[in-house]
Amino acid sequence: MRGPGGRGGRSMGVVVKPKDFSKTSKRLTKEFAPYWGALIVVLLFAIGGTLFNILGPKILGRATTTIFVGITSFLKGGSGIDFKAVAKILITLVGLYVTSSILMASQGVIMSTVTQKLSKKLRTDVTDKIHRLPMGSLDAITHGEILSRVTNDVDMLSQNLNQGLIQIITSFTTLLGVFVMMLTISPLMTLVALIILPVAFFFISRIVKVSQKHFLEQQKKLGEVNGQVEEIYSGHIVVKAFSAEEAVSETFNQTNDELYQSAWKSQFLSGLMMPIMHAIGDLGYVAIALLGGVLAIKGSISVGDIQAFIQYTRNFTQPIAQVAQVTNMLQTTVAAAERIFEFLDEPEESENQVSCTLNRLKGEVEFSNVAFGYKADLEVIHDFSVHVKPGIKVAIVGPTGAGKTTIVKLLMRFYELNSGAIKLDGLDIAELSREDLRSHFGMVLQDAWLFNGTIRENIRYGRLDASDEEVVEAAKAARI
Numbered sequence: 001m002r003g004p005g006g007r008g009g010r011s012m013g014v015v016v017k018p019k020d021f022s023k024t025s026k027r028l029t030k031e032f033a034p035y036w037g038a039l040i041v042v043l044l045f046a047i048g049g050t051l052f053n054i055l056g057p058k059i060l061g062r063a064t065t066t067i068f069v070g071i072t073s074f075l076k077g078g079s080g081i082d083f084k085a086v087a088k089i090l091i092t093l094v095g096l097y098v099t100s101s102i103l104m105a106s107q108g109v110i111m112s113t114v115t116q117k118l119s120k121k122l123r124t125d126v127t128d129k130i131h132r133l134p135m136g137s138l139d140a141i142t143h144g145e146i147l148s149r150v151t152n153d154v155d156m157l158s159q160n161l162n163q164g165l166i167q168i169i170t171s172f173t174t175l176l177g178v179f180v181m182m183l184t185i186s187p188l189m190t191l192v193a194l195i196i197l198p199v200a201f202f203f204i205s206r207i208v209k210v211s212q213k214h215f216l217e218q219q220k221k222l223g224e225v226n227g228q229v230e231e232i233y234s235g236h237i238v239v240k241a242f243s244a245e246e247a248v249s250e251t252f253n254q255t256n257d258e259l260y261q262s263a264w265k266s267q268f269l270s271g272l273m274m275p276i277m278h279a280i281g282d283l284g285y286v287a288i289a290l291l292g293g294v295l296a297i298k299g300s301i302s303v304g305d306i307q308a309f310i311q312y313t314r315n316f317t318q319p320i321a322q323v324a325q326v327t328n329m330l331q332t333t334v335a336a337a338e339r340i341f342e343f344l345d346e347p348e349e350s351e352n353q354v355s356c357t358l359n360r361l362k363g364e365v366e367f368s369n370v371a372f373g374y375k376a377d378l379e380v381i382h383d384f385s386v387h388v389k390p391g392i393k394v395a396i397v398g399p400t401g402a403g404k405t406t407i408v409k410l411l412m413r414f415y416e417l418n419s420g421a422i423k424l425d426g427l428d429i430a431e432l433s434r435e436d437l438r439s440h441f442g443m444v445l446q447d448a449w450l451f452n453g454t455i456r457e458n459i460r461y462g463r464l465d466a467s468d469e470e471v472v473e474a475a476k477a478a479r480i
Contacts, residue, residue, distance in 0.1 A: 042110050118161070126150050149340060215266045364387075
């Protein structure tokens with residue numbers, strides 16, 4: 001008899017905004033505690049790599065100015081271009097870009113290592129948690145939902161943290177650094193460049209607001225598709241037995257089509273962000289080019305500075321779009337972390353005070369006034385008593401849902417009784433450890449399950465230290 005919930009249960013496959021962003025963020029930060037040293041190195045490398053990259057356009061502008069002055073001088077009968085000066089500038093520029101690339105690559109490797117270690121830990125924690133959960137909790141969660149915690153949520157957390165944290169650091173460093181460099185070139189041109197920011201923020205906020213609901217719907221439908229695939233393949237025999245292939249395919253195709261629609265809309269809207277930013281940036285380039293030309297004619301600014309300023313303008317608008325994307329990414333990341341932490345915080349099986357242990361069993365089993373319900377307010381077994389003497393074979397017969405499997409599960413202490421007692425050789429099983437109790441039983445479930453491996457390894461699953469001869473004897477006894 002299956003507990004209530006079975007394949008249904010509460011939905012855990014939907015990624016939504018976190019219920020408590022602050023609390024979950026603090027807990028996620030604590031998970032990074034063993035890696036603070038590496039994260040500080042990542043921070044320093046990211047800032048250093050970004051700053052070196054920011055200095056590039058300014059230095060390149062000097063080379064442009066040197067070449068422009070040299071050409072102008074040559075046309076007036078002067079010495080022409082100072083190639084040695086240009087060479088020194090370019091060597092310096094190459095050194096900066098190489099150093100920046102090395103720092104950025106190094107912080108990427110370190111950050112990937114940290115996030116993968118954290119992912120490994122979380123997957124291990126979730127897997128270990130499954131072993132400590134009471135059967136009642138597992139009955140209320142579908143297999144697909146648990147798999148979603150171990151795979152989808154952990155992978156999303158890992159990928160978003162790996163990309164998001166680095167993007168946040170580099171984006172804010174780039175914004176601040178570029179703004180300072182723009183001010184050093186021309187405060188007036190900087191003011192013109194800043195005018196486009198409200199326009200950019202308006203379009204970005206509208207896109208994020210509209211696309212967010214489609215991203216949430218995409219994650220919801222992805223969870224439904226995963227659950228359906230898990231159910232279809234786990235219960236494919238039942239599907240074939242009732243010739244339900246067409247109905248199952250129709251249901252799956254409908255959900256899959258809904259996933260396609262939500263995914264297409266979310267990705268389309270997300271893809272609009274950068275083209276719109278580039279279009280707004282191009283308008284800014286036109287205004288800056290016109291103003292720069294006027295200032296150059298007046299001698300207020302050099303040609304190389306105009307070229308550097310245009311590059312900075314492009315570098316200034318790009319991080320704005322990245323920050324908007326990262327903000328949405330962080331919401332999803334914290335929501336995934338919250339789902340993982342909720343699962344890890346589920347109540348675990350409690351072990352009562354162990355007051356006795358089992359030795360060699362005679363096999364006397366007694367159910368005494370046992371009452372049990374999968375829900376506290378809904379009992380399915382009332383005042384059940386039976387006494388089975390050693391050596392007696394007992395068959396429990398009854399209609400579906402009568403509680404046959406439930407009785408066996410109670411004997412194995414998969415569930416705790418509402419009242420009454422179950423005794424084994426006169427010992428109350430509630431006073432035994434679950435490991436000690438279950439080590440004396442051999443259990444054949446209704447649904448046979450073979451783990452990945454050989455038949456020999458599956459037979460040995462009940463006692464891993466069994467010899468090959470014992471495995472063979474067990475196979476013969478079971479007529480395998």
